[in-house]
Amino acid sequence: QVQLVESGGGSVQPGGSLSLSCVASGFPLEHYVMGWFRQAPGKEREGVGCISSHGSTTNIADSMKDRFTISRDNAKNTVYLRMNRLKPEDTAVYFCARRMSGPFRECVTSEGYDRWGQGTHVTVSS
Secondary structure, three states: OEEEEEEEEEEOOOOOEEEEEEEEEOOOOOOEEEEEEEEOOOOOOEEEEEOOOOOOEEOOOOOOOOOOOEEEEHHHHHEEEEEEEOOOHOOOOEEEEEOOOOHHHHOOOOOOOOEEOEEEEEOOOO
């Protein structure tokens, strides 16, 4: 069945870096735009960004594009989120998701995604 499994979360000090992975199974990853989202305690889910099916284009939320990058390796069925210069406000559960529909330019909204991973926790604290 379709499955998305995130990993790589943990605790990091402010200013540090972290790389998250999302391993996909049960479907051909190369056919899909994939997105990353996050949800901080007590807050609504927020779009981080997405990557085109073959990895040539990304769309990252304005507030994060100077620190976060998204990449993918379809041969490894994996999508990555690299986060640099982390801040305490980046503390959240991070999810990857499979995008089924909608314009690429709107992929930071949660509409159009049909499968979600269980999330991985990221804590940024000194």
